[in-house]
Amino acid sequence: MTNPVPGRGARFAGVKRDHLGAILRVVDARGAISRSDLGLVTGLSRSTVGVLVADLAARGLVLEGAPEARSGPGRPSPTVSASPDGPVVIAAELGIDGVTVAVVALGGTVTARERVEWTRGSREPGQVASEIAALASVLLGSLTPRPDVIGAGVAVPGLARTTDGSVALAPNLGWHEVPFGQLLRDLLPARTAVAVGNEADLGALAEFVRGAGAGTQHLLYVSGEVGVGGGFICRGQLLGGRNGFAGEVGHLPVNPAGTPCRCGSVGCWETEAGEEALLRRAGRRRGADLPGALEALLRDAKEGDRRVLAALDEHGRWVGIGLAGLVNVLNPDRVVLGGLFARMHPFIAERVAWEMERRCLAAAGTGVEVVPAGLGVDSALIGAAELAFESLLADPTSYQRGDGGSRRQGAGSEPGRDNRTEIGGT
Numbered sequence: 001m002t003n004p005v006p007g008r009g010a011r012f013a014g015v016k017r018d019h020l021g022a023i024l025r026v027v028d029a030r031g032a033i034s035r036s037d038l039g040l041v042t043g044l045s046r047s048t049v050g051v052l053v054a055d056l057a058a059r060g061l062v063l064e065g066a067p068e069a070r071s072g073p074g075r076p077s078p079t080v081s082a083s084p085d086g087p088v089v090i091a092a093e094l095g096i097d098g099v100t101v102a103v104v105a106l107g108g109t110v111t112a113r114e115r116v117e118w119t120r121g122s123r124e125p126g127q128v129a130s131e132i133a134a135l136a137s138v139l140l141g142s143l144t145p146r147p148d149v150i151g152a153g154v155a156v157p158g159l160a161r162t163t164d165g166s167v168a169l170a171p172n173l174g175w176h177e178v179p180f181g182q183l184l185r186d187l188l189p190a191r192t193a194v195a196v197g198n199e200a201d202l203g204a205l206a207e208f209v210r211g212a213g214a215g216t217q218h219l220l221y222v223s224g225e226v227g228v229g230g231g232f233i234c235r236g237q238l239l240g241g242r243n244g245f246a247g248e249v250g251h252l253p254v255n256p257a258g259t260p261c262r263c264g265s266v267g268c269w270e271t272e273a274g275e276e277a278l279l280r281r282a283g284r285r286r287g288a289d290l291p292g293a294l295e296a297l298l299r300d301a302k303e304g305d306r307r308v309l310a311a312l313d314e315h316g317r318w319v320g321i322g323l324a325g326l327v328n329v330l331n332p333d334r335v336v337l338g339g340l341f342a343r344m345h346p347f348i349a350e351r352v353a354w355e356m357e358r359r360c361l362a363a364a365g366t367g368v369e370v371v372p373a374g375l376g377v378d379s380a381l382i383g384a385a386e387l388a389f390e391s392l393l394a395d396p397t398s399y400q401r402g403d404g405g406s407r408r409q410g411a412g413s414e415p416g417r418d419n420r421t422e423i424g425g426t
Contacts, residue, residue, distance in 0.1 A: 023062075035077045060085065065080075092135075094132075097291055101136055149189065202379075219232070224274065251265065282297055282311035331364045339377075342372035342376065
């Protein structure tokens with residue numbers, strides 16, 4: 001009698017888990033796709049894809065549809081898509097002016113959302129966590145049947161530790177060393193894993209998976225609001241750095257003769273490319289309603305206000321200066337502009353391109369596209385959902401329909417997890 005190979009069953013289970021994850025990642029990122037195309041993308045045989053899809057369907061994660069019509073030889077291949085009755089996550093984007101909470105399904109489908117506005121300034125972390133939990137409860141209660149919630153993801157405008165969900169620093173919120181993931185976890189249903197990430201990192205994640213960065217391998221995402229944040233994806237991985245704090249591009253020194261920054265330095269990029277700098281150049285008062293002031297400014301730009309257009313042109317100069325430095329360092333395939341940068345893109349694109357052409361090394365800058373975010377204002381929100389789904393995508397075998405993810409830890413709840421988030425396909 002032949003002795004069994006030690007560990008063979010465990011290795012087989014690991015291979016199956018990885019293959020299931022590969023299939024589910026493609027469906028999550030691409031939407032409805034034929035079985036034959038799944039095989040081409042993943043490199044798996046047609047029969048293997050069929051077995052894996054059947055497994056995922058039995059778990060309630062995907063749905064098979066009618067075969068695509070085809071004119072060539074061969075059997076028509078059934079389509080595979082994320083199940084509309086499958087698990088969901090709670091996604092929240094925390095901003096300076098308020099919080100947006102949504103229920104998001106696989107494939108990035110937002111099934112319900114709500115936003116609460118507030119006055120800019122310091123916010124008490126416990127109050128914010130309660131706001132998110134209350135909004136999530138209302139949204140989930142509005143859905144019939146009530147979906148299976150497997151986790152939550154939060155995008156914050158600050159330095160977030162992916163290892164434990166804490167916020168090390170969010171100066172515009174007045175937060176320092178806040179265990180926000182735990183605060184929110186205590187208010188959500190039992191065993192709901194909570195993942196917390198930097199808003200620009202999560203914007204990069206979403207744009208890479210399903211937005212303007214889809215199809216690239218080296219993506220730079222830069223978002224402008226009160227400050228300026230950035231996220232960089234290299235070979236399908238989000239660059240996090242030692243503590244997950246990489247991407248604080250708003251504090252690149254660009255103007256030694258510039259104005260003081262909130263960080264204590266002088267002439268940081270966000271002092272020249274942030275919202276307040278734009279309003280100052282346009283001669284607009286900041287006031288209490290900064291979002292309203294920016295809306296009015298962009299509206300006037302569309303109507304041809306010369307002073308506003310001149311301010312936007314100067315703003316584009318500083319955006320281009322910062323981007324040129326980042327392109328020289330990071331050498332991306334594409335630059336995606338999010339937040340206010342995306343909204344002002346039509347007015348600054350020419351000046352940004354001119355500055356980058358002057359300042360980028362030819363070898364690094366040639367062929368680099370600069371485009372607005374494909375997901376618009378939802379980039380960080382969808383990225384928060386992707387972060388919350390990560391543990392499911394990594395190991396679909398841990399999920400059974402209706403278990404609420406109770407047997408699985410989510411991103412941000414694993415002690416010792418490193419700060420690189422694997423987000424590539426196969």
